[in-house]
Amino acid sequence: MPTKKDDVYGDHISHKFNDELMELKTEFLKMGGMVEAQVENAIQALVDGDGHLADEIRANDKKVDKMEVEIDEEATLIIARRQPTARDLRLVISVIKMVADLERVGDEAKKIAKLAIKLQEEGQAPRGYVEVRHIGTHVLSMLHDALDAFARLDSEQALRIMKEDKRVDEEYQAAARTLLTFMMEDTRNISRCMSVMWVLRALERVGDHACNIAENVIFMVKGEDVRHTPVEEAEKVVGR
């Protein structure tokens, strides 16, 4: 149990309360790591046409779902037992919301795994995999950084992730256009390209969820809700 004295959640009079908050934080990060690996493997399974790996991802998604339920339960118990306030309250509330985001990221990984199996079975020449790799790497680093920002309570890093999201959207649009040209070249490509399009869409959603996590980190640190506000507004909040 990491009970570092200088951790902002580890200095309550009640040691039990410290432990509970630390445990919540640790479990969340554990789930984050799990989900990260799921996305990474899903991209790998697709690109390598690895059906076994894809099956593994689908099976692992159940573990991710289970963790979501467990963390929610832990958070609920903290609210019931401790009536947390201020930064403790913001941590618990944020974790409850971010866990839902992680679970959705897990679902996107599962979706990619399914498409990987489909594409492997169809067994044609790969199209759009460069884009998948590119956007995949990008959103994975966003997800990783979002979890890192959470672990270190770094609102500035969280802000950078919010800014990245726009770039992912642009990359997604560009990739979609490329796939469109493949489809126009030869109509036999359509089914396959549509599958890859779904993969790209799933990855773009992963970026959105990383962005949601980043917004929650800003709320945890600064106490202000920056959801549905322009990035400039978030910038002001973080600068305070």
Add this chain to the structure above:
Amino acid sequence: MNTVNTTITSEVGQPEEAVVPISDEKPAETVIEEGKTVGKPFADDPKFKLRDVDVFYGDTRAIKKISLDIGRNEVIAFIGPSGCGKSTFLRCLNRMNDSIDICSVKGSLHLDDHDIYDPKRDVVELRARVGMVFQKPNPFPKSIYDNVAYGPRIHGLANRKSDLDEIVENSLRKAGLWEEVKDRLDANATGMSGGQQQRLCIARAIAVSPEVVLMDEPCSALDPIATAKVEELIAELSESYTIVIVTHSMQQAARVSHRTAYFHLGHLVEVNETNKVFTSPEHELTESYITGRFG
């Protein structure tokens, strides 16, 4: 390895271990600037206007240059660790501190633009306007009826028995007690339950139609059901009265008050809307206290 370490340490001039505990310590205690309160201590058209208030017990300075406005029909909660001065400050508002010989109050304290500490001021009249409910229910050893009728009688608020009956009934109704006691108004008040006694004391306080009700930990001796009833009552009373409540229960402050004032070692550190105080307080000390990091 040992040799290398020794060399490095001696070059630096002090052993490495000496550095670690210092960096591991909590940051130095936050300095409180006297008379400086963060948040929103002031209001437009306040009921109480309190400026640079100092309270001394002999040579001990218990309240340090506190300035605060208390709004009309506002419920404001005073919170803070034991000995922070919240009760002392509350007692200034109707001069309850007068009874303590060594206690002296400095600064400007106004109720509706009238100086509370004006030497010519009638303290009995002041306390009729600013009623008080204490931590421990303290009914007079008299009948329920007489407890409530006591104030109106001595203040001459009722000329006829029927007027007095009406005041007693209204006060007991407002205190949410009427249905429970209407058939035994002649029974001795000391036979009531703790929660009923406390609501009786509230009925007694409001029987003289005060403008302000001060409550000094009104629920600390009550069970959760009685507490909930008193809190419900506070919400209803706030429609017609200004209420200042000192409480050790942070959840209670969060539930009943509009604004919360955090006291620390005689300073008023932060005053803000209660919603803000309990979700994202401005001052580090407020945060530490309400999240259970000290107190």
